[in-house]
Amino acid sequence: MESIYWPTFFFWLFSLISCSFAVGVLLARNIVRMAFYLVLALAATAGLFFLAGADFVGAMQLMIYVGGTLVLLIFGVMLTSQERFIEMKTSSGEWVVALLLGGMLLGILLQAAMAVPAWQGMDRAAAEATKVEKTATPLGMGLLGVRVDQLDEQDESRRKGMSGYLFHFEIVSVHLLVVLVGAAYLARAKRKRGRDELAGTGSNAT
């Protein structure tokens, strides 16, 4: 048991869970079961983030992706009230195209992941010596425009370029606000005047 490096063990465990439920999403026929397997696959991915010490990203994964699949699940439940959606069959042609595309994408991603030297795994002694750092506060400071991790940078000019992500953060925030307002506009109760106008145009056409 001494020779087992436990973080590696748990990494394989979580990735196995995640991958097998991802395959389950493909093989399932019922749309609600698919959504359920998707939830489990994404939750296992959150486990991987927690294992890496990225608490914030892990909780984000739980809240946004796993929570977002909830809405998918609701749509699934609402759509499957019709008979023809309860069992979904995939034709063999679709299987071939999907496997081809998915396999190519997987190949490119794998090659890219292996090609970067900084992403190569370190040996066990180095891994055990690495200290887990708390990342939430540096992340938050980075979004507010202060890159805490760049403070040791000796070169003054480089430090200026690393001034954080406040601008990007604001752009994303405004974008989301626009989306929210748009959604509220689309979902609003239609006013009576609008209906009368529609009726008016309809009578003109006839």
Add this chain to the structure above:
Amino acid sequence: MAHFLLELTLFDIHICPWPWLAYAIVGLIHVALILNLVAVSALVFIWLERKISGRIQDRLGPTRVGGKFGWLQTLADGLKLLTKEDLMPAGADGMLFRIAPYISFCASIAAFIAIPFAGGAYPWIVQHLNTGVFFVLAVLGLEVFGVILAGYSSASKWSLFGAMREAAQVVTYEVPLGMCVVVPVLIAGSMDMVVIGDRQAGWFTNWIVFHDPFTFITTCVFFTCAMASVNRAPFDLAEAESELVAGFHTEYSGLRWSFFFMAEYGSMFSVSILASILFFGGWHGPVPITSLLGLGGESGSVGWGLAQALGLANVLFKGVVGVCLMIWVRWTLPRLRIDQVMTTCLKYCTPIAAAMFLGATFWHYNLPDKNFFGLTNLPDAVYEISEGWEISEGWDRASGDEENLGDQIASDQITSDNVGGRR
């Protein structure tokens, strides 16, 4: 709590020949403690609910089982549930039907992973997460999955209606709930629940609920939304028995049904504890008994253990008070209609929470060192406790320009390595 247990001689990773065994045992101890907490508290709360509802309705409630006060009533109920036939409707989706109660129960228990029961440099907590509040909120939102799966897989109209109501309700109420949680995070300057709890050390005047008028209203909104998000009356539309038989668990019987019940009581308790830590001082009582008695000191000493145990009792007591409040509300107010539930959230809770968030921000920006509606000063002890944990305390003290702030951050990070290094 993991570091503390690992530092006991029994589990000392330097002495113990099998460190993995020490970690496994420590992990199992945590799991056992939390499972017991949820299960035993569910037993007590079910009895308490029967008793309190009886008194509110001018009855006695259970009186016979177990001698006085009928205190063994829940155990008798549990035995009855165990012996009930386990039914599944013919048209049900078997796998989802079987797994749904466990999902609700797991989500309800998982929230306790990140909840601290006593603070300080070595808090009593299963996993000291840097973003504990966020994690608890995320996990509490997952409980609805079990409900939706149960509603869908039961192949029953009532169940499906209940599940869809629950889904709409939980998704909606997460918005004001999140906004309310941001306020104590903002005042403490951290999402770490240990830091938020220790920010309120001392007398009850330091509690965040009394920080300013805005936080006081925020607390009320938080409690309303928390009650709605754990699906308690007057917001229990998902199991409205007058319209939907029993809502999402219409088709469940026996032990599977009791898992839903345990999940509901578990999340009631976790939400109450969350409220007590965020707004009501957590392990710091209305009166600072531990510091008045001079308890505390070195971590691992007897005085420290007593102080932590008192803190634990304090948190649990506040949690029980919160649950009692929920029971009281349930047996006092009539159930809302589904449109009234939505109106309460979208037209009242959300705007109020947003306004209170802005108000609290404004107040905290102008009076950063004040407590108790701006009447008292923040005691120095708060800084001593939280120093070295979060660099955000440096924000208040740094004189403002970025270079100075950077130095402050750097020096604080060094102390955090010394004090709060996570294992």
